[in-house]
Amino acid sequence: MSARAIADAAQHAARHMALASTDAKNAALEAMAQRLSAHQPELVQHNHDDLERAAESGVPEHLVNRLQFGEAKIASRIRSLRKIAALPDPIGQVIAHSRRPNGLDAARVRVPLGVLLCIYEARPHVTVNAGAFCLKSGNACILRGGSEARQCNEFLGHLWRESLREAGLPEDSVQVVAVSHEGVDELLGMDGCIDLVIPRGGKELIRTVAEKSTIPVIKHFEGICHVYIDATADLDKATAIALDSKCLMPEVCNAMETLLVHEVHRAHLPDLVAAFRDHGVTVRGCAATRKAVPDVAAATEDDWRTEYLDMIAAVRVVPDVNAAVDHINQYGSHHTDAIVTDSARAACVFREGVDSGVVLENASTMFCDGESLGMGAEIGISTDKIHARGPMGLEDLTSYKFVIRGSGQTMGDYPRHDGES
Amino acid sequence: MSARAIADAAQHAARHMALASTDAKNAALEAMAQRLSAHQPELVQHNHDDLERAAESGVPEHLVNRLQFGEAKIASRIRSLRKIAALPDPIGQVIAHSRRPNGLDAARVRVPLGVLLCIYEARPHVTVNAGAFCLKSGNACILRGGSEARQCNEFLGHLWRESLREAGLPEDSVQVVAVSHEGVDELLGMDGCIDLVIPRGGKELIRTVAEKSTIPVIKHFEGICHVYIDATADLDKATAIALDSKCLMPEVCNAMETLLVHEVHRAHLPDLVAAFRDHGVTVRGCAATRKAVPDVAAATEDDWRTEYLDMIAAVRVVPDVNAAVDHINQYGSHHTDAIVTDSARAACVFREGVDSGVVLENASTMFCDGESLGMGAEIGISTDKIHARGPMGLEDLTSYKFVIRGSGQTMGDYPRHDGES
Numbered sequence: 001m002s003a004r005a006i007a008d009a010a011q012h013a014a015r016h017m018a019l020a021s022t023d024a025k026n027a028a029l030e031a032m033a034q035r036l037s038a039h040q041p042e043l044v045q046h047n048h049d050d051l052e053r054a055a056e057s058g059v060p061e062h063l064v065n066r067l068q069f070g071e072a073k074i075a076s077r078i079r080s081l082r083k084i085a086a087l088p089d090p091i092g093q094v095i096a097h098s099r100r101p102n103g104l105d106a107a108r109v110r111v112p113l114g115v116l117l118c119i120y121e122a123r124p125h126v127t128v129n130a131g132a133f134c135l136k137s138g139n140a141c142i143l144r145g146g147s148e149a150r151q152c153n154e155f156l157g158h159l160w161r162e163s164l165r166e167a168g169l170p171e172d173s174v175q176v177v178a179v180s181h182e183g184v185d186e187l188l189g190m191d192g193c194i195d196l197v198i199p200r201g202g203k204e205l206i207r208t209v210a211e212k213s214t215i216p217v218i219k220h221f222e223g224i225c226h227v228y229i230d231a232t233a234d235l236d237k238a239t240a241i242a243l244d245s246k247c248l249m250p251e252v253c254n255a256m257e258t259l260l261v262h263e264v265h266r267a268h269l270p271d272l273v274a275a276f277r278d279h280g281v282t283v284r285g286c287a288a289t290r291k292a293v294p295d296v297a298a299a300t301e302d303d304w305r306t307e308y309l310d311m312i313a314a315v316r317v318v319p320d321v322n323a324a325v326d327h328i329n330q331y332g333s334h335h336t337d338a339i340v341t342d343s344a345r346a347a348c349v350f351r352e353g354v355d356s357g358v359v360l361e362n363a364s365t366m367f368c369d370g371e372s373l374g375m376g377a378e379i380g381i382s383t384d385k386i387h388a389r390g391p392m393g394l395e396d397l398t399s400y401k402f403v404i405r406g407s408g409q410t411m412g413d414y415p416r417h418d419g420e421s
Numbered sequence: 422m423s424a425r426a427i428a429d430a431a432q433h434a435a436r437h438m439a440l441a442s443t444d445a446k447n448a449a450l451e452a453m454a455q456r457l458s459a460h461q462p463e464l465v466q467h468n469h470d471d472l473e474r475a476a477e478s479g480v481p482e483h484l485v486n487r488l489q490f491g492e493a494k495i496a497s498r499i500r501s502l503r504k505i506a507a508l509p510d511p512i513g514q515v516i517a518h519s520r521r522p523n524g525l526d527a528a529r530v531r532v533p534l535g536v537l538l539c540i541y542e543a544r545p546h547v548t549v550n551a552g553a554f555c556l557k558s559g560n561a562c563i564l565r566g567g568s569e570a571r572q573c574n575e576f577l578g579h580l581w582r583e584s585l586r587e588a589g590l591p592e593d594s595v596q597v598v599a600v601s602h603e604g605v606d607e608l609l610g611m612d613g614c615i616d617l618v619i620p621r622g623g624k625e626l627i628r629t630v631a632e633k634s635t636i637p638v639i640k641h642f643e644g645i646c647h648v649y650i651d652a653t654a655d656l657d658k659a660t661a662i663a664l665d666s667k668c669l670m671p672e673v674c675n676a677m678e679t680l681l682v683h684e685v686h687r688a689h690l691p692d693l694v695a696a697f698r699d700h701g702v703t704v705r706g707c708a709a710t711r712k713a714v715p716d717v718a719a720a721t722e723d724d725w726r727t728e729y730l731d732m733i734a735a736v737r738v739v740p741d742v743n744a745a746v747d748h749i750n751q752y753g754s755h756h757t758d759a760i761v762t763d764s765a766r767a768a769c770v771f772r773e774g775v776d777s778g779v780v781l782e783n784a785s786t787m788f789c790d791g792e793s794l795g796m797g798a799e800i801g802i803s804t805d806k807i808h809a810r811g812p813m814g815l816e817d818l819t820s821y822k823f824v825i826r827g828s829g830q831t832m833g834d835y836p837r838h839d840g841e842s
Binding site: 018019098100102104106113114195196216234237240241243244248340347351352356357358359360361362363364366367368372373374384385386387389390391399400401402403404405406407408409410411412 | 439527658773794831
């Protein structure tokens with residue numbers, strides 16, 4: 001199918017989806033959950049074939065890891081589909097409402113965006129999540145996954161079509177496509193037909209998409225995330241949070257890359273470094289860290305700006321919370337940052353001062369995650385400030401319209417203004 | 422001042438403004454209101470000089486009209502500044518909040534966007550409105566008005582600086598600049614420093630800005646707005662609404678351009694056309710309209726797509742509300758459209774079917790206006806669906822951050838998920 005035909009089909013489907021009932025949308029989600037369950041062995045086999053081909057063609061290991069779609073992950077997606085079905089339908093919600101002095105009733109009512117284009121690397125589970133989110137929020141979507149996951153994605157696309165048909169919704173509401181790079185470029189030029197582009201993957205992918213697109217793009221850039229251990233922090237709690245933030249899933253964007261430590265804790269640096277090393281983390285440190293633990297390698301300016309996505313952590317000693325905030329705003333990526341403290345004042349300085357999508361107090365950076373935050377899953381973590389920021393849920397895939405209801409009002413009988421406000 | 426120096430100063434100011442108290446921001450608005458009042462004669466004189474220069478240099482009449490900033494308009498801006506001061510401060514508002522099963526407290530808290538760049542033609546009143554909106558929403562802004570309004574804008578910029586200083590806020594929070602076109606181009610490339618661009622003016626200006634900018638742009642395109650008179654409409658009410666929508670301010674984007682009439686009203690077309698003509702409106706009509714009123718000029722396909730901004734209206738007869746919706750979605754600009762009806766069903770079809778930022782029932786399109794909707798004024802009317810749609814108020818100049826507060830939670834002791842949601 002040509003890019004044009006795909007986009008036209010999506011736009012046609014979107015018009016129907018905008019008016020689809022909550023019941024029909026939830027029925028499609030449940031139908032998909034049941035199909036994932038019924039076809040689990042085939043899905044695992046398709047994924048196995050993709051993995052084999054990826055290994056043969058020398059796909060880098062971190063991409064191969066992300067390509068995994070085994071039994072546990074399928075079961076997790078089934079749970080997630082049902083969580084999304086259980087969420088309130090955002091469409092038709094009244095976001096704001098007022099009655100004007102002249103009797104007009106004015107409301108902002110949530111409506112779908114229309115057609116969404118998701119471009120992502122490998123990761124078949126995104127084909128489930130993104131489809132489910134777009135569907136529940138009344139949008140049509142075009143999902144273009146990485147070629148490494150092609151076989152598994154193709155099968156998931158087939159299951160989406162069946163599930164939508166079963167629920168009486170347009171099959172083209174979720175289109176899993178395998179268009180060429182030229183086809184993607186063509187889609188990225190279709191403003192007026194496609195309403196939003198969500199690229200997920202490496203920095204280069206996102207930058208390229210943003211540059212080529214004439215459609216608005218929600219960017220999901222890297223996460224250079226920090227944990228700051230404040231003067232008043234309980235060190236056991238702080239160490240647990242830092243280890244969880246670093247080691248649980250070092251490959252994800254909200255994993256900690258740099259640990260900032262208040263200088264009052266200098267004497268505890270050897271213990272802290274040892275704890276990281278015990279968990280297999282290589283530590284690089286600032287001068288003060290190396291003074292306390294001489295066999296730590298030196299961290300350079302580059303380290304403060306690096307998203308390792310690996311079992312490496314940089315450690316820097318700072319004089320106070322303000323210095324921690326400054327470091328984070330200067331070197332971080334405005335993604336996810338945590339403070340461990342018992343001081344309400346320090347927490348407030350950190351919360352207000354750190355210019356990031358997600359700011360945590362006394363909790364692991366791992367909780368920057370749609371599922372943990374009650375969104376059912378997430379369609380991504382926006383590093384933009386416009387439209388959506390941080391983990392994106394259903395409502396972040398919507399727009400609104402003003403619905404103004406009157407009984408014949410004209411401005412002629414309204415307090416006159418100068419007409420140019 | 423160079424574009425770089427302007428942007429740096431704005432970014433510096435933005436960091437302070439994000440933490441500014443509501444009282445300080447309101448004090449600056451009140452100080453500006455008092456200055457507009459105290460310096461009204463000078464403002465009128467500066468505007469007079471601008472108008473004279475514009476007339477001499479052959480600026481088109483519709484731009485000269487928009488350049489007007491006389492006593493009535495200044496008084497209206499003073500009222501508007503006080504209305505904006507009286508509005509709730511959006512910054513720090515909790516948009517959403519939940520307590521998670523593991524005890525985490527998660528909130529979306531409203532924060533400013535940072536630095537806004539407004540580019541507009543003539544219209545000195547925008548220098549007041551946009552500055553007031555950006556200030557109250559905790560942003561810093563760079564205001565680049567048209568060169569025709571330069572003298573008046575320069576003086577308003579001076580008054581903004583004084584007002585901010587009086588309130589103890591950074592003077593660079595509202596910078597009224599007169600940079601060259603090259604300087605504007607330079608500013609449009611400063612993503613990472615400027616957070617949002619809001620161009621207001623003709624189609625060409627907006628298109629050029631959107632093409633050149635690497636920063637997100639909220640577009641304010643044309644308004645091809647409709648009034649549809651349904652089968653069940655009261656004709657007196659309908660005529661009043663159509664006349665108000667067309668004639669009150671034909672030069673504004675939310676003025677009606679095309680009137681759609683249900684075919685049951687064929688016999689009343691001569692009266693309708695006569696009413697428009699009585700108000701000085703030239704009517705162009707479809708075949709059915711011309712059959713009823715033979716001396717009406719023929720409307721072509723082009724007419725359905727034209728924003729006249731003038732005392733011209735196109736009239737088309739349609740068989741039912743669905744045809745009206747289809748016409749509006751096909752030829753309109755997704756801006757502002759009204760139905761006049763006594764049928765709840767037709768109103769519902771129209772409301773849900775018309776894909777526009779503002780949909781009105783039994784009210785004039787003139788009410789697509791921030792002041793009428795209780796926003797104090799408006800910074801523009803977005804024709805985008807992303808971030809903001811329709812009349813933009815204070816909250817549309819904000820983003821949010823997730824603030825997550827815990828007591829030492831790590832994901833290790835949280836129901837395990839697959840880590841890739």
